[in-house]
Amino acid sequence: MPDPLQPVLGGDAPFDATEFEIESRAEFDSHLAKKTLAGLVVLGLRLDRDPPDLSGTDVSDTLFVGCRLAGPEVEIDLIRRGAHLVPPFRTRPYPTHPALLYTPDDLADGFADGGFAGMYDTVVYDHFVAHGGAVPDIREALAQRLHDAGVDNALGKALAAWAGVHGHEGPVGIMGGHAEPRGSAAYRMVAALTRQLAAAGRLIVTGGGPGVMEAANLGAYFASRTEGELSDAIDQLSVAPRFQDHDPYTAAALAVRAAYPLPETDLAGRLKHGGLALPTWLYGHEPANLFAGQIGKYFSNAVREDSILRLSRGGIVFAPGWAGTVQEIFQAATKTFYRTDGPSGAFVFLGVEHWSALPVVDLLGPLLTRSPHGDQSDLIVVTDSLEDAVSALLK
Numbered sequence: 499m500p501d502p503l504q505p506v507l508g509g510d511a512p513f514d515a516t517e518f519e520i521e522s523r524a525e526f527d528s529h530l531a532k533k534t535l536a537g538l539v540v541l542g543l544r545l546d547r548d549p550p551d552l553s554g555t556d557v558s559d560t561l562f563v564g565c566r567l568a569g570p571e572v573e574i575d576l577i578r579r580g581a582h583l584v585p586p587f588r589t590r591p592y593p594t595h596p597a598l599l600y601t602p603d604d605l606a607d608g609f610a611d612g613g614f615a616g617m618y619d620t621v622v623y624d625h626f627v628a629h630g631g632a633v634p635d636i637r638e639a640l641a642q643r644l645h646d647a648g649v650d651n652a653l654g655k656a657l658a659a660w661a662g663v664h665g666h667e668g669p670v671g672i673m674g675g676h677a678e679p680r681g682s683a684a685y686r687m688v689a690a691l692t693r694q695l696a697a698a699g700r701l702i703v704t705g706g707g708p709g710v711m712e713a714a715n716l717g718a719y720f721a722s723r724t725e726g727e728l729s730d731a732i733d734q735l736s737v738a739p740r741f742q743d744h745d746p747y748t749a750a751a752l753a754v755r756a757a758y759p760l761p762e763t764d765l766a767g768r769l770k771h772g773g774l775a776l777p778t779w780l781y782g783h784e785p786a787n788l789f790a791g792q793i794g795k796y797f798s799n800a801v802r803e804d805s806i807l808r809l810s811r812g813g814i815v816f817a818p819g820w821a822g823t824v825q826e827i828f829q830a831a832t833k834t835f836y837r838t839d840g841p842s843g844a845f846v847f848l849g850v851e852h853w854s855a856l857p858v859v860d861l862l863g864p865l866l867t868r869s870p871h872g873d874q875s876d877l878i879v880v881t882d883s884l885e886d887a888v889s890a891l892l893k
Contacts, residue, residue: 519651521597526550535560535581541597541648542586557581564594564644587641592622594641595648599656600795601768602755602788606748614744614785619795623782626797632780642797649794653805656765656774656792660701663766668812668843669701669774670891673826674710675819676784680747681736685713686729687848687884688817692717692773693728694888701769703809705802706777706795708741710817712787718773719789723758731758741784751788760791768792774809778802807833813843813891818852827858834877835869844890847880 520526520540527550529535534556542564549568558580566586567573573583586594605619614620629638672692678685688710692702696718704711716735720728731754738747760771772791780799796802807814807830814830816823827845834842845862847853859880866874879890 519597530555539563540565542593542595552576564648584644587637587644590638590641591618591625592641592645593648594644596645596652597648598765599649599652599792601792602751602772602786602790605786605793605795606752606788609748609752614748617748617785619785620782623779623785626779626782632799646796646798646801649796650801650805653776653794656769656794657809659764659766660769664699664701664770667700669703669809670695670812670843671703671806671810671814671830672710672714672817673705673806673814673819673823674817674848675823676707676709676711676741676781678709678713678817679736679739680712681732681739684710684818684849686732688713688815689717689720689728689732690725691815691848691884691887693720693725694884695891696721696770696773698888698892699770700812700891702773703806704773704775704790705806706775706786706790706793707781707784708747708787710819711775712789714815715773715775715787715789718791719760719771720758721771722761727758744785748788755788765792776802776806803829808839811840811843813846815846815848815887815891816853818849824856824858827862831862831865834874835865837869837871842874842877844893845878846887846890847878848882848887850880850882853880 518538520529520538520543523543526540526543529538530550533554536556536558537560539561540563544566546566546568552572557576560581561584562576562581563584564586577583584595605617607618608616608621629635634642672688674688692714696702702714702718704714706715716731717728720731734754735747735750738750760768763771768791770791772789775786775790775793776796777786777793778796778799780797786793786795803826807826810830816827830845833839847859853859859878862878863875866877879886881887
């Protein structure tokens with residue numbers, strides 16, 4: 499299991515997140531050589547290993563969040579000299595304040611020795627359930643909120659890195675049923691769609707779970723590869739068709755990643771290859787898929803859901819789904835109605851038969867017609883055509 503006190507993605511940060519935040523030991527040592535950390539925020543560093551000499555350093559208004567220091571005497575000295583400390587919750591299996599987003603390797607760590615039950619992702623979920631689930635005690639609630647605040651911060655930095663390289667074309671959100679079997683026609687269609695969108699430079703954003711979400715991240719993972727290679731990968735994954743097939747799926751997913759490794763990329767490149775996933779430990783029985791380029795895994799499902807919809811300004815694909823997907827449709831429609839997060843891209847409903855049986859489109863049209871920003875009902879596209887979906891989203 500990864501050390502929960504190490505910055506996620508450990509080592510040197512591949513880009514300067516902000517001028518005020520320190521996320522790596524190399525960056526910390528660089529500031530230390532200047533004899534000042536004043537006003538800076540130090541995130542999740544192991545400063546108990548090869549402890550730095552802080553005695554001659556200005557630490558006025560320095561904020562240490564989730565860092566492990568050499569001992570209580572160091573902590574007391576820093577506070578006396580004007581620093582602020584938010585110490586790590588040492589008994590938690592997750593970082594108090596992750597500096598960067600997770601990767602699939604982070605979440606799958608431990609699988610080789612302990613199987614699915616020994617994975618970091620599973621260990622944290624088991625801890626979550628054992629400590630009250632959605633209703634934790636005050637200590638656990640504080641630790642979870644600090645963790646999710648770190649994910650929020652890391653997400654903003656990752657998106658800024660993406661925009662700096664790829665521009666500000668709106669990300670495309672992919673919604674749909676978590677139970678869609680691997681290898682099904684719908685699974686293959688969503689993967690083919692997102693492969694084309696990612697190859698065209700669009701950032702793919704999903705809820706990070708199985709089913710349609712997994713297909714979407716898988717398609718983006720294969721953005722620079724052929725349609726035949728994507729089909730071969732889906733064939734390999736379909737040996738574990740159900741989302742409950744945890745051990746065989748994880749083994750198959752790791753084998754696919756090994757057979758089709760990503761090119762060497764920075765954080766912005768990882769988002770191109772695999773896209774972004776925002777899962778939650780609230781649904782830990784539906785573990786995160788392993789094909790996103792970066793993963794912002796939250797404890798709070800409410801924050802996670804709003805983040806997905808807030809980011810999906812380039813349009814949203816609604817593949818067949820039921821209660822959860824329908825809820826997301828109307829959450830997204832409310833944002834579009836008021837332009838809460840700015841103008842919206844297309845609402846693409848994949849599967850004419852499915853969306854004819856559920857009357858959400860009939861309700862959505864009259865709603866968006868009455869938007870205070872003008873008639874937006876033309877954003878609605880219902881189709882079985884991959885080409886029509888791509889065209890609507892790349893307008």
